[in-house]
Amino acid sequence: MTIRTLDDLLAEGVSGRRVLVRADLNVPLDKQTGAITDDGRIRAVLPTLDALVQAGAKVVVCSHLGRPKGAPDPQYSLRPVAGRLGELLGAPVHFATDTVGDSARSTVEALADGQVALLENLRFNKGETSKDDAERAAFADQLAAFGEAYVDDAFGAVHRKHASVYDIPARLPHVAGRLVLREVEVLGRLAGEPERPYVVVLGGSKVSDKLAVIEALLPTVDRLLIGGGMCFTFLKAQGHEVGTSLLEEEMVETCRTLLERSAGKIMLPVDVVAADAFAPDAAHDTVAADAIPAKRLGLDIGPETVAGFAAALADAKTVFWNGPMGVFEMPAFANGTRGVAEAITKTDAFTVVGGGDSAAAVRALGLDESSFGHISTGGGASLEYLEGKTLPGIAALED
Numbered sequence: 001m002t003i004r005t006l007d008d009l010l011a012e013g014v015s016g017r018r019v020l021v022r023a024d025l026n027v028p029l030d031k032q033t034g035a036i037t038d039d040g041r042i043r044a045v046l047p048t049l050d051a052l053v054q055a056g057a058k059v060v061v062c063s064h065l066g067r068p069k070g071a072p073d074p075q076y077s078l079r080p081v082a083g084r085l086g087e088l089l090g091a092p093v094h095f096a097t098d099t100v101g102d103s104a105r106s107t108v109e110a111l112a113d114g115q116v117a118l119l120e121n122l123r124f125n126k127g128e129t130s131k132d133d134a135e136r137a138a139f140a141d142q143l144a145a146f147g148e149a150y151v152d153d154a155f156g157a158v159h160r161k162h163a164s165v166y167d168i169p170a171r172l173p174h175v176a177g178r179l180v181l182r183e184v185e186v187l188g189r190l191a192g193e194p195e196r197p198y199v200v201v202l203g204g205s206k207v208s209d210k211l212a213v214i215e216a217l218l219p220t221v222d223r224l225l226i227g228g229g230m231c232f233t234f235l236k237a238q239g240h241e242v243g244t245s246l247l248e249e250e251m252v253e254t255c256r257t258l259l260e261r262s263a264g265k266i267m268l269p270v271d272v273v274a275a276d277a278f279a280p281d282a283a284h285d286t287v288a289a290d291a292i293p294a295k296r297l298g299l300d301i302g303p304e305t306v307a308g309f310a311a312a313l314a315d316a317k318t319v320f321w322n323g324p325m326g327v328f329e330m331p332a333f334a335n336g337t338r339g340v341a342e343a344i345t346k347t348d349a350f351t352v353v354g355g356g357d358s359a360a361a362v363r364a365l366g367l368d369e370s371s372f373g374h375i376s377t378g379g380g381a382s383l384e385y386l387e388g389k390t391l392p393g394i395a396a397l398e399d
């Protein structure tokens with residue numbers, strides 16, 4: 001099995017050819033203003049886009065943003081991303097106000113050699129994420145019509161069996177972009193025989209996505225530290241009340257089983273910062289993890305937990321971290337993420353941070369990016385890669 005690369009495509013010559021690029025431009029946005037709060041994922045795809053522009057391709061970029069429900073939803077428009085991408089490329093990006101409709105067709109047709117277009121959010125179309133093969137195929141046919149070749153540079157989405165990731169490669173000559181190649185190369189170091197102790201830190205809010213991964217990772221890791229929105233389903237499984245914290249009730253049983261099987265590898269918070277609302281100025285206190293008041297919700301791990309997690313990280317030789325330890329976007333709830341991130345940088349381990357928000361947290365908290373071994377653009381994708389799963393977006397590129 002081989003995967004052709006962007007260099008292979010460039011060697012064939014792309015001048016004047018339409019090249020469809022799947023990027024992961026799912027950037028965090030400010031909830032009030034809609035402004036992009038971290039452009040790391042846009043920067044990450046620049047090497048691929050720059051190379052195609054230099055080679056004179058007509059570059060058609062597509063991406064998802066957030067989780068709209070298969071219909072246009074203005075809060076998830078990629079328009080601001082087109083603006084930022086244009087600034088970073090140093091040339092305007094032509095924005096199509098739909099994904100495969102009239103605007104997309106005329107925008108793509110009008111492209112001159114070396115110009116870039118961005119289509120509106122793929123997930124404004126039901127076919128993108130549909131579990132029905134025929135529905136996905138119909139959307140993929142429309143999208144594929146915009147390219148003569150396809151480049152997958154959306155590492156953060158390679159674990160999704162979605163039309164733009166999984167079905168397009170069957171329709172167009174396809175290659176992996178620079179970002180996908182680099183991510184796979186670095187993560188390969190962790191997927192093989194990681195140096196021990198191997199410590200994985202998990203947090204964030206995509207609870208059900210990641211619970212499935214924990215089971216697969218448990219035999220491989222020496223310690224698994226769980227904070228962020230992830231921890232409350234586990235605390236509940238231990239018999240504690242979690243107030244109005246993020247909770248996946250239907251996963252409590254799974255967590256109970258995981259804890260039983262974990263042979264003491266799983267470490268949970270012993271204290272949390274509990275607030276009376278999900279708001280930056282909410283009243284809050286540090287409470288024991290087994291004493292979260294009924295009307296409060298945990299928005300960060302507490303200082304005792306940070307100290308415990310730091311101790312569990314101290315002698316690590318390999319660390320993988322995905323998911324903020326709290327709602328770091330609000331300064332009152334950023335201390336857990338900062339503390340754990342700092343503890344990770346103090347180890348002499350090979351350290352990998354994965355995930356759009358985790359990478360954004362590293363930058364937002366002013367931590368030195370170079371003190372991590374690798375900052376991956378994909379959280380779920382890197383976790384599933386480490387799990388050894390066949391990732392739909394990677395498998396589809398193989399010939």
Ligand SMILES: Nc1ncnc2c1ncn2[C@@H]1O[C@H](COP(=O)(O)OP(=O)(O)O)[C@@H](O)[C@H]1O
Nearest residue numbers: 204205206228229299326327355356357358379
């Ligand atoms: N205790 C918590 N309650 C609710 N949301 C949380 C909590 N801790 C962290 N989060 C949120 O999790 C989000 C990131 O989750 P996720 O998407 O899983 O991470 P990543 O993008 O790094 O993979 C952040 O926006 C953060 O505010």
Ligand SMILES: O=C(OP(=O)(O)O)[C@H](O)COP(=O)(O)O
Nearest residue numbers: 024026156157355356378379380
């Ligand atoms: O943000 C993403 O993943 P991540 O939060 O696991 O890093 C990717 O853009 C995938 O998005 P999705 O989890 O809505 O499919």
